[in-house]
Amino acid sequence: MWCKATMFFFLALVSFGLASETHINAEPAHSTKTNNAQWLETQPVLRFAINHFPPYSILSEGKPPAGINVIAMKLIAERLNMRLKFVECPFARCIVLLEMGAVDVFIGLTYSDARAEFLHFIEPSVADGSVQTFYARKGSETSINSFADLNGQIIGLTRFSLYFPEFDDATSFTKVPANSHLQLINLLLNERIDAFIGSEQRLNYLLQEQGLTDTILQQNYTVRDDRKVYLALSKRSEHSGLEESFSKALRLIKSKGVFETPYTANHSE
Structure with missing residues (x-):
């Protein structure tokens, strides 16, 4: 609560x-500077x-x-x-x-x-709704192909976000909250977390924007959240x-x- x-x-x-x-x-159409103010x-x-x-x-x-x-x-x-x-x-x-x-x-x-x-x-x-998925560093030992692969991992997430019920309620792995997606990326690159979760479409766009698509890799496990x-x-x-x-x-x-x-x-x- x-x-x-x-x-x-x-x-x-x-x-x-x-x-x-x-x-x-x-601004309203055809307004003068005085009228606009x-x-x-x-x-x-x-x-x-x-x-x-x-x-x-x-x-x-x-x-x-x-x-x-x-x-x-x-x-x-x-x-x-x-x-x-x-x-x-x-x-x-x-x-x-x-x-x-x-x-x-x-x-x-x-x-x-x-x-x-x-x-x-x-x-x-x-x-x-959106597709939720996980991302890990290239070359790391982390491989997430099913929900069970999260057990014992340190997973980053955006503070106050909701993802999908099984993940939101889970206690079999450590959750590390961050204030933004860019902070999640920094935590992963600095090996403070094993992986992070987020919207597939939006994070793929962000990773491409940041030039990190060859450094941070999307994992095979995805979940369609219909909320x-x-x-x-x-x-x-x-x-x-x-x-x-x-x-x-x-x-x-x-x-x-x-x-x-x-x-x-x-x-x-």
Whole structure:
């Protein structure tokens, strides 16, 4: 069960530090600079927690956030007549900020009763699940071909993430939480863990982006997790009462195929 907000406030300050913020403003068509400034002052702010999770959310130094989820949230904010603010945070910190109400929304969470205590899971879901798999160093003795091969291993995972029930509930191996996928990669390369778990599509993209596909190898054991993935709205957000409005906006953009849009590292907006 999750700790109460006061405990998470402490964690956020001591363990995770302060999140960085990037303002992205959806401007009305044909506005002048003066009219635009006046328009911005009247818009409610929608704080979108975002972590580097390509191809869905891509954070690059010196560039604005990009990716499928970014496109989706821009459209939702425009539909709701809100001014979008991106709050960049590692996944674990994003979860803490959501419980605190320091951010409003996040895309990419599976449902759990514990999370539902502080989050609204907006329908419809944005995805029907993902393939979870494991990664180990090339040349290591680690070989994961079945769930039983995890026994006695040291497995890295992203803090506060859910993968698949058998893994989430298992106690036959050591689990080492990290705040981000990049931290998991560093732990593996420094031989602090034997392997780590994650979404096949997203981690393969990240490893290719980092030039590590010949250094960190995907293992044979994979599991299809059919738990749906949602846009989550913090119950402490000032927009908490707008569940239906978020649902209508999400349903509209999903019907346009936004979440099925192919996205590559070379794509530019």
